[in-house]
Amino acid sequence: MAARKEFALLVLENPLLDIQAQADQALLDKYELKANDAILAEEKHIPLYEELLNNYDAKLIAGGAAQNSARGAQYILPPNSVVYLGGAGDDKYSAILKDAVKQAGLRVEYRVDPKEKTGRCGAIITGHNRSLVTDLGAANHYGLDHLKKPEIWSLVENAEVYYIGGFHFTVSPPAIMELAKQAAEHNKTFVLSLSAPFIPQFFKEVVDASAPYWDYIIGNETEAAAYAESHDLPSKEPKDVVKVLANLPKENGKRKRVAIVTQGTEPTLVAIQGEDAIQEFPVHAIEPSKINDTNGAGDAFAGGFLAGLLEGKSLATSIDMGQWLAKLSIQELGPSYPFPKQVY
Ligand code: 26A
Secondary structure, X not given: OOOOOOOOEEEEOOOEEEEEEEOOHXXXXXXXXXXXXXXXXXXXXXXXXXXXXXXXXXXXXXXXXXHHHHHHHHHHOOOOOEEEEEEEEOOHHHHHHHHHHHHHOOEEEEEEEOOOOOEEEEEEXXXXXXXXXXXXXXXXXXXXXXXXXXXXXXXXXXXXXXXXEHHHHHOOHHHHXXXXXXXXXXXXXXXXXXXXXXXXXXXXXXXHHHHHHOOEEEEEHHHHHHHHHHOOOOOOOHHHHHHHHHOOOOXXXXXXXXXXXXXXXXXXEEEEOOOOOEEEEOOOOOOHHHOOOOOOHHHHXXXXXXXXXXXXXXXXXXXXXXXXXXXXXXXXXXXXXXXXXXXX
16 A cells, blocks of 8 residues: 555544543542443533542543544654544644644644534543543534535545544544445545444444445454444354454455454454454563553554554554554553654
8 A cells, every 4th residue: 555645544533632640449439430431421520520630630631542543653654644533622622632743743634613622531540441531522513514625525535544433423423424435435445443332332323334334343352342232242252253343244345354353461353354264463562560551552553553554564564563552652641652753
């Protein structure tokens, strides 16, 4: 694939600012949160953000799952390789996001909403777990009005690979489907992440509508289990689910679907459409004392993997690039990457 082409990777999802802090079980209990989860904020969660900032010494860090992946891919790729779309406000938080993407060299084309605030995500770190509570704000107002603007659509037409964070199913399924169809029609690569258990669970219909367009589908073991549950699969085992995902009906017959299920420190599983064997790829080992937090580890994996795809690397090397970038990211505070840059 032509890595030399500028902005060959186009990414769509929800730009968010993470309000991240180390906390304890008491805070999780107070807001009825699981230690390891990602949810949309309800009314009762709104005071959490102030509480994190005032009482837990929270840090403001650029987030938004696929924006983290986009920064990660651009971290590896030559300048001007990745462009990211999503909705943001015109405020202090979006200024912080713009600084972070600038450092990574990521081009962003936000739909700037004059009235809504930039989305925020409370990231509560307890040990190696993270609980994410998102108030989407302006990110929730993304849609075809922006995607179909001539200057944005020309970026879509120019790109070779589309990466959509599944969290965007809560925002604009029509925008996702537009990219999906564009990919199939022009034999481009469509990559989707399941993002969180609640996506295949509660957004099943729109996820399923996009399934025929997946060239690559990426999830972790909890997302695979949620998919299995909502689809009444006979087994929730990652090994079984990864095979089902790879073999769902597919629109573009020119590309075999690849399904990837990560499992934390356990090996990453890969199934290819029509093939019996499941491949396993070990993660890059890390001393537990070197782990800062695991917020964004999965996003970094996707970013490294996408960079490999863009560079035309083999599947095995692309997976390994994902594992490598995830290892770098978990040593940083939040979903970040080390500077000066390291080289794969
Ligand atoms: C719609 N939701 C819930 C979300 C998110 C999200 N990104 C987009 N949409 N909930 C959490 N995140 C992001 O996930 C990253 C860690 O993987 C957080 O902002 C965090 O940076």
